Amino acid sequence: MKYTKKPLTFDKQVNLLIERGLVVADREILLTHLSNVNYYRLSAYWYPFRLPDDTLKPGTTFEMIWRRYTFDRQLRLLVMDAIERVEIAVRTQLTNAFTLKYGAFGHLNKDNLPRIDKARWNDLIQKIREEADHSQEHFVEHYQKKYRKESDLPLWMAVELMTFGMLLTLFRGVETDIKRSIAAVYGVSAEVLESWLHCLNQIRNICAHHGRLWNRVMGIRPAIPRRNKHPEWHVPVEVGNERLFGVLTFLRYLLAYVAPMSRWQIRVEKLLEQYSDIPLKPMGFPEAWCNCPIWQKAVATRSAK
Numbered sequence: 001m002k003y004t005k006k007p008l009t010f011d012k013q014v015n016l017l018i019e020r021g022l023v024v025a026d027r028e029i030l031l032t033h034l035s036n037v038n039y040y041r042l043s044a045y046w047y048p049f050r051l052p053d054d055t056l057k058p059g060t061t062f063e064m065i066w067r068r069y070t071f072d073r074q075l076r077l078l079v080m081d082a083i084e085r086v087e088i089a090v091r092t093q094l095t096n097a098f099t100l101k102y103g104a105f106g107h108l109n110k111d112n113l114p115r116i117d118k119a120r121w122n123d124l125i126q127k128i129r130e131e132a133d134h135s136q137e138h139f140v141e142h143y144q145k146k147y148r149k150e151s152d153l154p155l156w157m158a159v160e161l162m163t164f165g166m167l168l169t170l171f172r173g174v175e176t177d178i179k180r181s182i183a184a185v186y187g188v189s190a191e192v193l194e195s196w197l198h199c200l201n202q203i204r205n206i207c208a209h210h211g212r213l214w215n216r217v218m219g220i221r222p223a224i225p226r227r228n229k230h231p232e233w234h235v236p237v238e239v240g241n242e243r244l245f246g247v248l249t250f251l252r253y254l255l256a257y258v259a260p261m262s263r264w265q266i267r268v269e270k271l272l273e274q275y276s277d278i279p280l281k282p283m284g285f286p287e288a289w290c291n292c293p294i295w296q297k298a299v300a301t302r303s304a305k
Contacts, residue, residue: 071278098112104156164204203247213244216243218246222250237289237292245286249292
């Protein structure tokens with residue numbers, strides 16, 4: 001099938017939505033929003049209201065659509081805040097464990113990263129060098145001026161220039177014993193922590209590109225700790241991994257270790273209360289999700305709508 005849709009002016013986009021049944025209290029407000037937020041981006045938020053003939057369910061208002069959009073935007077900010085704290089903590093643990101065993105430049109020896117192949121190791125080292133060459137950080141400039149005979153940064157400096165993807169590659173590359181020692185800090189297995197980092201790499205990219213989290217199905221699903229060792233993930237509430245609730249839950253779990261004084265979980269609760277009209281099931285929240293022991297201390301009782 002050949003794609004034949006033609007671009008529409010913002011005014012015609014408004015007309016189309018009204019023709020499809022969107023209830024609009026103020027045409028100018030809708031026009032302003034469409035001129036600032038792509039029609040296609042917003043369409044993800046009215047998709048649940050669509051009927052088979054592309055019209056919208058009776059009573060669908062633009063305010064309902066816009067509240068889902070603004071909720072999702074604020075949710076992304078909360079998720080990014082948690083990811084930042086987790087990322088910095090894992091960088092710190094990984095760098096410390098690795099350099100104590102292999103030294104400041106141990107990452108330059110492929111044998112010290114046995115869990116990735118040589119091509120990925122070469123790519124990682126090349127990216128680190130490129131980041132250093134283009135860096136405007138004062139610590140890099142100072143190091144390069146003082147240590148002219150060194151062509152590479154020590155890992156504790158290099159890690160500060162890494163993207164999350166590069167950090168994930170480094171974590172994947174280290175030997176199993178180092179992974180286990182880091183995962184033990186957070187009370188989980190190396191396999192679970194690696195799965196969480198892989199998932200966060202995807203979520204971080206989604207947030208960085210202002211993508212939708214609210215009703216997204218996870219492309220990379222985080223591992224859920226096993227019931228026999230971690231019953232709090234299964235009883236009395238089963239934490240799933242297909243949608244965002246699983247991600248929010250393991251972020252809340254990790255923040256108890258890396259930022260125990262953080263009010264992040266309370267901010268999540270307040271956001272859900274502020275947007276109590278937004279259904280939680282599209283995010284994978286189970287009924288009585290607040291009875292999950294991982295959330296119970298911080299979140300007031302509220303069932304998924």
